[in-house]
Amino acid sequence: MGPVLAGVLQLLALIAALALACIPLGNYMAKVYSSDKHWRVEKWVYKGIGANPDTEMTWSAYLRGVLAFSAVGVLFLYLLMRLQGVLPGSLGFSSVDPAQSFNTAVSFVTNTNWQSYYGEQTMGHVVQTAGLAVQNFVSAAVGMAVAVALVRGFARSRTGALGNFWSDLVRGTLRILVPAAAIAAIVLVACGVIQNFSGIHEVGQFMGGSQQWNGGAVASQEAIKEVGTNGGGYFNANSAHPFENPTPFTNLFEIFLILVIPFSLTRTFGVMVGSVRQGYAILATMFTIWLSFVALMMWTEFAHHGPAFQAAGGAYEGKEVRFGVGASSIFAVSTTLTSTGAVDSFHSSFTGLGGGITMLGMMLGEIAPGGVGSGLYGMLIMAVIAVFIAGLMVGRTPEYLGKKIGTREIKLAACYLLITPALVLVFTAVSMALPTPPHSMLNSGAHGFSEVLYAFTSASNNNGSAFAGLNANTDWFNTMTGLAMLLGRFLPMVFVLALAGSLAEQKPVPVTAGTLRTEKPLFTGLLVGAIVVITGLTYFPALALGPLAEGLAS
Amino acid sequence: MNNSVVNTARLLGAGLRALLVLTLVTGVIYPLVVTGIAQGLFPGKANGSEIRADGKVVGSSLIGQQGYSLDYFQPRPANGLGENSLNTQYRLLLSGATNLSADNDKLVKSVEAAKAKVVKDNSTADHRVEPSQVPADAVTSSGSGLDPDISPAYADLQVHRVAERNGLTDARVRKLVDEHTEGRTLGFVGEPRVNVLELNIALKDLVAKARP
Incomplete structure (x- = not known):
C-alpha cells in the first residue's frame, strides 16, 4: 500500500468515526443545555458561585457574565504566571515576564493558545494544571455557551430570555468537557502519553550521559487541549512531541477529538431549533469545506514542490515518520479549520501552497467545523449573510429559521464579519511598516511576510498555531497579538449575543411558498459560495504577497 | 453610577468564585484522578516508556x-x-x-x-x-x-x-x-x-x- 492510499483510508476511517459519534453526542449536548434538572454537584457549584442557575438572562446580562468571567480569568492566570517563582510546584522555574504573562493569559482565556514561550522550559506543574489547563476547559465552555445562546435566539420567540450563563458554563464543563477529556486522557496514557508529577529528572542514554526530562500531567492536558479545540502544547513541539502524541493511532484519535464536538454541535443546533435537517445543512457546509481543504492539502504535500523538498525527495521537513505526510495533512487542516492550533507537524515547513491552505482555513473564520461553540456561531452568522444575499437576488425580505433578517440583524452580522479581517490586516500592515517587528522573521521574502500574516491571522481568529520561525517573544508581538486575541474573541461575541437577543424577541414568520428552504442542498451550495467569495475578496491581496507568491515561484 | 459599580463588583465576584470552583474541579481533581488511574493501570507508559x-x-x-x-x-x-x-x-x-x-x-x-x-x-x-x-x-x-x-x-x-x-x-x-x-x-x-x-x-x- 502506498502512502497516498493509506492517507485516504485514514481519512475515511476518521469520517466514519465522526459520523458514528455525531448524532448521539449532538443529542446529548442538546439535552444538557435544555434540561431543567441540576446535578447535585452542580447545585454545590452554584452555591459556591452565589448564582441562581434558573434565572433567565437577557442578551446583555448574558454578555456581562461572559465578560466578567473572562476578565477574572485573564487576571488570575496573569497573576499565577507572575508569581510562579514564589509558588510551590513551580519546578524552580522563575516568574514569567509581564508582556509574556499578559500574552499567555489572554491567549488561554480566549481559547487561542498562542504560545510565545517554550512549554518545557517555562511553566511548572501549578501553572500548567491549575492555570492553563483550567482555561482549556472553561474557555471552551464559554464558547459553547455563547453558541447555545444564539441557537436559543433562533429557537425562542417573543422573549428577551437567552438562558443562564452560569448554568451553561457549569454544565458545558461538568457534563460535556470533563467526562470527554477524562476518557480521552486514559486512552492517550494507554498509548504512551505521559501522566506523572515526577518533574525534572535525569534519564540515562544509550551512548552514555543522560537526558533531563520535564515530566508532568501531559495526558490530562493533551485531552482537553484537543477536545476543547484549544491547542496549547505542554511541550514546545506540541502534538509532534512523542510524549504528547506517541503513535499513529493517537494521532488519528487526536484529530477525532478536535473535530468531534464542533461537528456534533450542528446536531445539537438542529435538535434545539426543532428541525434536524437544518442542522444537517450546516453540517454539510462544514464538511464540504473541510474535505476539500484536506484533499488540496494532501495533493500539495504529496507533490512536495519547493527546492528543499525536491532535493530531499519528499515534504518531510517538520514531519514525524510515524505520522507520515497523509495524516500530517489531515491534522494541519483540521487544526486550522477549527480554533485549535495544535500541530503534529510544522506548518512553516509545509509547501508554499500547503502553508497558504492552513492560513486560508483560519481566514474563513474557523467555521468548518470551527472551534467548540465559536464554529457554530460563526457558521450561523454566515448563514444569515447567505440568506441576506439570496434575499437581495429575489427582492424579498430574508428570513432564516422563521426569523426575519432585518436591518438590525444584518448590521450585527456584518460587524461580526468585518472585525476579524480588520484586525488581521491592520496589525499585519502596521507590523510590516514599522522598522523593528520584521526583525523577528526567520525566513526572508514572501515566506517572511507569511510568518507575520500567519501570526495575526492565528491570533485574531483565536487559532494559536504559528509559522513558528517567527520570534514572537518580543514586547511588540506579545502585546499586539494579545490585543488581537482579545478583540478577535470578545467583539464577535458581543455581536453574536446582540443578534441572539434581537432574534429571540421576534415572533416567527410562517413558512410560505416564497421562503428560502435553508435545509436543502441548494442552500448549502449558496452558503459555501458565500463563504469562499467573502473570504477570498477580503484576503486575496494579502495571500498573494505571501503563500501564493511562494507557491507559484516553486 | 454608584449602583453600576456595585453591580460590576458583584458580577466580578461571581466570576471569581466560579473560576475558583471550576479550578478545583478541572485543575486539581481532574488531573489528580487521571494521574491516579494512569499510574495504577499503565505505570510504565505514564512515566515515559523507559527502556x-x-x-x-x-x-x-x-x-x-x-x-x-x-x-x-x-x-x-x-x-x-x-x-x-x-x-x-x-x-x-x-x-x-x-x-x-x-x-x-x-x-x-x-x-x-x-x-x-x-x-x-x-x-x-x-x-x-x-x-x-x-x-x-x-x-x-x-x-x-x-x-x-x-x-x-x-x-x-x-x-x-x-x-x-x-x-x-x-x-x-x-x-x-x-x-x-x-x-x-x-x-x-x-x-x-x-x-x-x-x-x-x-x-x-x-x-x-x-x-x-
Whole structure:
C-alpha cells in the first residue's frame, strides 16, 4: 500500500468515526443545555458561585457574565504566571515576564493558545494544571455557551430570555468537557502519553550521559487541549512531541477529538431549533469545506514542490515518520479549520501552497467545523449573510429559521464579519511598516511576510498555531497579538449575543411558498459560495504577497 | 453610577468564585484522578516508556536520541533543537522544529549536505549508495526533533555499513531490521517505521553474542 492510499483510508476511517459519534453526542449536548434538572454537584457549584442557575438572562446580562468571567480569568492566570517563582510546584522555574504573562493569559482565556514561550522550559506543574489547563476547559465552555445562546435566539420567540450563563458554563464543563477529556486522557496514557508529577529528572542514554526530562500531567492536558479545540502544547513541539502524541493511532484519535464536538454541535443546533435537517445543512457546509481543504492539502504535500523538498525527495521537513505526510495533512487542516492550533507537524515547513491552505482555513473564520461553540456561531452568522444575499437576488425580505433578517440583524452580522479581517490586516500592515517587528522573521521574502500574516491571522481568529520561525517573544508581538486575541474573541461575541437577543424577541414568520428552504442542498451550495467569495475578496491581496507568491515561484 | 459599580463588583465576584470552583474541579481533581488511574493501570507508559539495556535505563522508546557512532543505525537529523535559554539551571531535553521553508537556502543546503553525508557514510569499497536511494526522512529534521523512528528504507540503506563495521553478515542485520520494522497500525494508520533506539539495543546484543 502506498502512502497516498493509506492517507485516504485514514481519512475515511476518521469520517466514519465522526459520523458514528455525531448524532448521539449532538443529542446529548442538546439535552444538557435544555434540561431543567441540576446535578447535585452542580447545585454545590452554584452555591459556591452565589448564582441562581434558573434565572433567565437577557442578551446583555448574558454578555456581562461572559465578560466578567473572562476578565477574572485573564487576571488570575496573569497573576499565577507572575508569581510562579514564589509558588510551590513551580519546578524552580522563575516568574514569567509581564508582556509574556499578559500574552499567555489572554491567549488561554480566549481559547487561542498562542504560545510565545517554550512549554518545557517555562511553566511548572501549578501553572500548567491549575492555570492553563483550567482555561482549556472553561474557555471552551464559554464558547459553547455563547453558541447555545444564539441557537436559543433562533429557537425562542417573543422573549428577551437567552438562558443562564452560569448554568451553561457549569454544565458545558461538568457534563460535556470533563467526562470527554477524562476518557480521552486514559486512552492517550494507554498509548504512551505521559501522566506523572515526577518533574525534572535525569534519564540515562544509550551512548552514555543522560537526558533531563520535564515530566508532568501531559495526558490530562493533551485531552482537553484537543477536545476543547484549544491547542496549547505542554511541550514546545506540541502534538509532534512523542510524549504528547506517541503513535499513529493517537494521532488519528487526536484529530477525532478536535473535530468531534464542533461537528456534533450542528446536531445539537438542529435538535434545539426543532428541525434536524437544518442542522444537517450546516453540517454539510462544514464538511464540504473541510474535505476539500484536506484533499488540496494532501495533493500539495504529496507533490512536495519547493527546492528543499525536491532535493530531499519528499515534504518531510517538520514531519514525524510515524505520522507520515497523509495524516500530517489531515491534522494541519483540521487544526486550522477549527480554533485549535495544535500541530503534529510544522506548518512553516509545509509547501508554499500547503502553508497558504492552513492560513486560508483560519481566514474563513474557523467555521468548518470551527472551534467548540465559536464554529457554530460563526457558521450561523454566515448563514444569515447567505440568506441576506439570496434575499437581495429575489427582492424579498430574508428570513432564516422563521426569523426575519432585518436591518438590525444584518448590521450585527456584518460587524461580526468585518472585525476579524480588520484586525488581521491592520496589525499585519502596521507590523510590516514599522522598522523593528520584521526583525523577528526567520525566513526572508514572501515566506517572511507569511510568518507575520500567519501570526495575526492565528491570533485574531483565536487559532494559536504559528509559522513558528517567527520570534514572537518580543514586547511588540506579545502585546499586539494579545490585543488581537482579545478583540478577535470578545467583539464577535458581543455581536453574536446582540443578534441572539434581537432574534429571540421576534415572533416567527410562517413558512410560505416564497421562503428560502435553508435545509436543502441548494442552500448549502449558496452558503459555501458565500463563504469562499467573502473570504477570498477580503484576503486575496494579502495571500498573494505571501503563500501564493511562494507557491507559484516553486 | 454608584449602583453600576456595585453591580460590576458583584458580577466580578461571581466570576471569581466560579473560576475558583471550576479550578478545583478541572485543575486539581481532574488531573489528580487521571494521574491516579494512569499510574495504577499503565505505570510504565505514564512515566515515559523507559527502556532498559543491561539492567540500566537507556532512554525512552518514544524519544529519539542523537550521538550514535557509525557502528550503529543513525537517526534523522534534528537541526531544530534549540538550547536551554530561559532556565540555565537545567539542561532540559528540548523539542522543536527548524521551521525553515521549502525555498529557504539554508534548508536546501542542509538537505544537500545531509544527503552527501548519508551517501558517504554508507558507501564502501564494494558497495556504492546512490543519492537517489536516500529517502526524504534521512535528510530532513522532524517536527519534534525527537523523532524516535526512521523509515524502513533508511534502515535498509544502513544495513551494509552496520554489518561491515560490526563483523556481521548483511543478511543477519537485515533480518534484525525486519524484526524491528513496525508496519502501519491496522494496515493503514500512519507509516511503517523502525525504532532506532530499540534496533540499536538489539544490535548491541547481537554483536555481544557473536563475539564470545
